Amino acid sequence: MSSSLTVSTNLNLQAHPVDEVGIRERVARLATRSIKKASxxxxxxxxxxxxxxTTLEGADTPGKVRQLCTKAIHLHSGRKDLPMVAAVCVYPTMVRIAREALQGTPIQVAAVATAFPSGMNPLAVKLEDTRYAVAEGAHEIDMVISRGDFLRGDYARVANEIEQVKEACGKAHLKVILETGELGTLDRVRLASDIAMQSGADFIKTSTGKIQPAATPEVVLVMLQAISDFYRKTGKRIGMKPAGGIANAKAALNLLIMVREVLGPAWLTPSLFRIGASKLPNDMLMQLEKERTGVYQGLDYFSND
Amino acid sequence: MTETNISTKGSDWGYAPAPESADHFKLKEQYGLFIGGKFVPAGSGRRFATINPANEKTLAQIADAGEKDVDKAVKAARTAYEKVWRKMPGRERGKYLYRIARIIQERARELAVVESMDGGKPIRESRDVDIPLAAAHFFYHAGWADKLGYAFPGKSAGPIGVAGQIIPWNFPLLMVAWKVAPALACGNTVVLKPAETTPLTALLFAEICQEAGLPDGVFNCITGAGSTGAALVKHPGLDKVAFTGSTDVGKAIQKSLAGRSTKLTLELGGKAANIIFEDAAIDQAVEGIINGIFFNQGHVCCAGSRLLVQESVEQEVVEKLKARMEHLIVGDPLDKNTDIGAINSKAQCERIQDYLKVGQDEGAELFQTKCPVPEKGYWVRPSFFTKVAQSHRIVQEEIFGPVLAIQSFRTLDEALEKANNTPYGLSGGVWTDKGAKIFKVTRGIKAGVIWANTFNKFDPSSPFGGYKESGYGREGGRHGLRPYVELS
Amino acid sequence: MSGSGENMKSGRLDVRKTYKMLIGGAFVRSESGRALDVNAPGGKWLGHVCRASRKDFRNAVVAARKAASGWANTTPYLKGQILYRAAEMLEGRATTFREVLQSIGLSPVAAKTEVTQAIDLLVYYAGWTDKYLQVFGSVNPVSSPYFNFSVTEPMGVVAYVSGEKRPLLDLVTGIAPIVAGGNTVITLSTGRAAVPAMELGEVLATSDFPHGVINLLCGVREELVGQMATHMDVNALVTQGADAKESAASREACALNLKRFFPREANGKGDEDPYRILDTVEIKTTWHPVGG
Known part of the structure; x- marks a missing residue:
């Protein structure tokens, strides 16, 4: 394992221009899909x-994480027809707690690492952060790219960091957070996506949730198109994780529509598509209860965690 | 995953039917002609049925106007012109147009649903494009009515008189707006003939004129087939004819007006080239191709029916286009998820099917999506041809359906040469990320509307109209007023 | 022309001019070899002019089409200078033109007025070349994130049938707005108007107009108007002084390729009118997204 900087030689920085207005219009058209009833x-x-x-607070405690894990398993009391969520996402020090709480379930434990959320630490620290989380039992690592390096054009350094974190992950899956809210343009979102995928990301992820805007539909669409192109060229399916600012059930369904129409049904699986969220499930549950009972719901009837 | 308990199998999750309801209004069983502010039966008592092309069911019986009815309508328009409309201050004329715009907005959902039922277009388009734009056209032109002095520097603008207007079936209410709004704003009165397959929203528009209190005879609507249109054009009482439709009929109208001082504007066919350069934002370009040719079933005179793609990205574009096309849902026009509705009529459906055959006979390769289509009604799956030559009929002739012809090019000059190698000149498209190239290509395409890094966009303030055999005159914007004024 | 009388008084025989048409920058006789007589109002024979054939017209269309793209893309500033140059050249030959116009029957005052007006008209349209787009183009406030603008573009090749009433001025009032708009033109002058038309060819040929931008024919109206109206490579037809029958026939024939048709009355009104430039230009509207 090397912790020194080596220049990635295989980085292909071919320009994939993105037209912002075109993206907005495609998003708007996708949003006109009407999802009713059984669908x-x-x-x-x-x-x-x-x-x-997800819970990523400085105030997180074992108690809070255990509650979250319970919610992850039992989304809504009294309904047996609901799935479990795909994963819980916590800080590295909470991984062990979460693993214990989720024992015997298929729910994965994801840890944010690499000096989340800013990434403003030396590479060695980031790698150590990663190795620690994996050693604690994390199935998945959500890393952040160095936006400073990216924005000043040092793409090789960004790529190299991802490669090394990937190596530090071992068997754990790597999600690479682009923090798109700090990248400025959709062209840069596309470029960062390409770099992340070429450097070993299993998933690309929009945001830390600490910066606004986060997972806007425009950003998600651009990243999905990057994934599609990467698959077309390499045959490799990269996963996608929008996180942050996904406000309600409608927004979540719109994400599924996007995935379906941009990447196809093969991506409509938790192994290739995730939604990072903390409050979102309750809105989806309210909608499900409304469909079941025919009555519009109130948040008082749904547990927060 | 380290533990692979999570499903890795993709879901076949899809969209359930989401039909727009049609129970908030009721169509009448029959509609008369709208002459002098009243609905009246045709003198002959004849009627014809207008059907829903998605299920072939009759929607209503429509009066079939003959020569005498046309004469009555023109006379009503003349009376209204001389006695009321030409004398009315522009500000007051404008207020009637504002009222009309508002009522279109108020009845938007009803108009959208009727438009989709009568013409076959998907509710997504009638709801989001046709009806809002129709209202916007009236709103825009309302404001011109008392400001015409600013539209023609150095001149004084007055009305022409009575305008006979003939519109097609592809954007029924929107074409009413394109024709009627500028005509009325400039102080003319109108006799309108909608297409025989899509008369309903024009008749609802007549109701709207009543609701707006528009003086009797300012707007008249005579329904019927080609013979009604011919009778209108022949009527000596017209000062102006405006026609949107096929190039052949446009030429015939020009011929029949020879020897008369009647003014004429024509908005006719097209065979637009949509040019994709290798440095374009490819995914957005693919979406532009989709909007260019599959918007409104391809029943669009300015459709991007010829795709010219730079050879270096041809394969990528075609692959992505196929993938995107497979997501186009063909079916019930009233379903909110429908992308491609019904072909407007049996005749048009047969015409398109014939071109699909012609294309293959000429040696081109046909691709069609696998989307299921309903049993009843008229449908064509989204289609394109590759391996086409410039001389092929599917490259030269307007198909007016969801059928794209794909050609490749190597250089900018070659793209322009191919784009312009047609008697038409209505519209064109160019996709590149390079600004300088955009201006070179947009200048180079001989057509009246050029979309750069977009396609099929419309706005009441944006002039629309063709070069060469795509007709003459503009609709929309300051330039669109010119066909409806006399300058002195 | 033969001028007046036999010019042997000084003991020297005048050298007469053979009038030729201007096609593609070359002075040519009709390929048909035919000629027309030109007579003074009193009936006195003045000389010959060419009688253009259909083939001459077709050749002129080829020349005009060849020149169209170059002239369309000539900068407005240069177009203006060239039109102004034509005014300079005409001013320099004003005396000749006055004599020519008098020889075909205009009074000295009328001849003088016509020449000065023709010169001023060229100056007038020279000044429009770099302005009409500003005045008549537009930026359109569309309600979506697009930059949308409309510009004028030349139609291409325009045929112009000139009148005879104002032999020189009718021709100049037709040509100037057509070429100011960036089109190339083929003109037809008939009867006595052929003489100043052919004389004008010499002015235009020395005015820096690229070859083929202005092509001057003379001949018989009935023989050629129909050709002009039907030719599929002509984009517009402008006529002056047509009778009802000719106008009706032209409008019908122009439908063949939807040639734009503008019959103008020969009443001398509206010589100075930028809207005449607009007759033979198209409006092109371009959309482009505004995004980052």
Missing amino acids: KVEGLKLALSMVDL
Whole structure:
């Protein structure tokens, strides 16, 4: 394992221009898809199964994480037809707690690492952060790219870091957070996606959730198109994780529509698509209850965690 | 995953039917002609049925106007012109147009649903494009009515008189707006003939004129087939004819007006080239191709029916286009998820099917999506041809359906040469990320509307109209007022 | 022309001019070899002019089409200078033109007025070349994130049938707005108007107009108007002084390729009118997204 900087030689920085207005219009058109009745119920359940239920607070405690894990397993009391979420996402020090709480379930434990959320630490520290989380039992690592390096054009350094973190992950899956809210343009979102995928990302992820805007539909669409092109060229399926700012059930269904129409049904699985969220599941649950009972719901009837 | 308990199998999750409801209004069983502010039966008592092309069911019986009815309508328009409309201050004329715009907005959902039922276009388009744009056209032109002095520097603008307007079936209400709004704003009165397959929204528009209190005879609507249109054009009482439709009919109208001082504007066919350069934003370009040719079933005179793609990205573009096309949903026009509705009529459907055969006979390779289509009604799956030559009929002739002809090019000059190698000149498209190239190509294409890094966009303030055999005169914007004024 | 009387008084025989048409920058006789007589109003024979054939017209269309793209892309500033140059050349030959116009029957005052007006008209349109787009183009406030603008573009090749009433001025009032708009033109002058038309060819040929931008024919109206109206490579037909029958026939024939048709009355009104430039230009509207 090397911790020194080596220049990635295989980086292909071919320009893939993105037209912002065109992206907005495609997003708007995708949003006109009308999801009703059975399709809505099925879609919401599918989306719930893709949630990375997240708590990333300085105030997180074992108690809080255990509660979150309970919610991850039992999304809504009294409903047996609901899936479990795909994963819980926590800081590295909470990984062990989460693993214990989720024992015997298929729910994965994801840890943010690499000096999340800013990434403003030396590479060695980031790698150590990663190795620690993996050693604690994390199945998945959500790393952040060095936006400073990216924005000043040092793409080789960004790529190299990802490669090394990937190596440090061992068997754990790597999600690479681009923090698109700091990248400025959709062209840069596309470039960062390409770099991340070429450097070993299993997933690319929009945001830390600490910066606004986060997972806007425009950003998600651009990243999905990058994934599609990468698959076309390499035959390799990279996963996608929008995280941050996905406000409600409608937004979640819109994400599924996008995945379906840009990447195809093969990506409609938690192994290739995740939604990072903390409050979102309750809105989806309210919609599901509304479909079941025919009555519009209130948040008082759904547990927060 | 380290543990592979999570499903790795993709879901076949899809969209359930989401039909727009049609129970909030009721169509009448029959509609008369709208002459002098009243609905009246045709003198002959004849009627014809207008059907829903998605299920072949009759929607309503429509009066079939003959020569005498046309004469009555023109006379009503003349009376209204001389006695009321030409004398009315522009500000007051404008207020009627504002009222009309508002009522179109108020009845938007009903108009959208009727438009989709009568013409076959998907509700997504009638709801999001046709009806809002129709309202916007009236709103835009309303404001011109008292400001015409600013539209023609150095001149004084007055009305022409009575305008006979003939519109096609592809954007029924929107074409009413394109024709009627500028005509009325400039102080003319109108006799309108909608297409025989899509008369309903024009008749609802007549109701709207009543609701707006528009003086009797300012707007008249006579329904019927080609013979009604011919009778209108022949009527000596017209000062102006405006026609949107096929190039052949446009030429015939020009011929029949020879020897008369009647003014004429024509908005006719097209065979637009949509040019994709290798440095384009390819995914957005693919979406532009989709909007260019599959918007409104391809029943669009300015459709991007010829795709010219730079050879270096041809394979990528074609692959992506196929993948994108497979997501186009063909079916019930009233379903909110439908992308491609019904072909407007049996005749048009047969015409398109004939071109599909012609293309293959000429040696081109046909691709069609696998989307299921309903049993009843008229449908064509989204289609394109590759391996086409410039001389092929599917490259030269306007198909007016969801059928794209794909050609490749190597250099900018070659692209322009191919793009312009047609008697038409209505529209064109160019896709490149390079600004300088955009201006070179947009200048080089001989057509009246050029979309750069977009396609099929419309706005009441944006002039629309063709070069060469795509007709003459503009609709929309300041330039669109010119066909409806006399300058002195 | 033969001028007046036999010019042997000084003991020297005048050298007469053979009038030729201007096609593609070359002075040519009709390929048909035919000629027309030109007579003074009193009936006195003045000389010959060419009688253009259909083939001459077709050749002129080829020349005009060849020149179209170059002239369309000539900068407005240069177009203006060239039109102004034509005014300079005409001014320099004003005396000749006055004599020529008098020889075909205009009074000295009328001849003088016509020449000065023709010169001023060239100056007038020279000044429009770099302005009409500003005045008549537009940026359109569309309600979507697009930059949308409309510009004028030349139609291409325009045929112009000139009148005879104002032999020189009718021709100049037709040509100037057509070429100011960036089109190339083929003109037809008939009867006595052929004489100043052919004389004008010499002015235009020395005015820096690229070859083929202005092509001057003379001949018989009935013989050629129909050709002009039907030719599929002509984009517009402008006529002056047509009777009802000719106009009706032209409008019908122009439908063949939807040639734009502008019959103008020969009443001398509207010589100075930028809207005449607009007759033979198209409006092109371009959309482009505004994004980052």
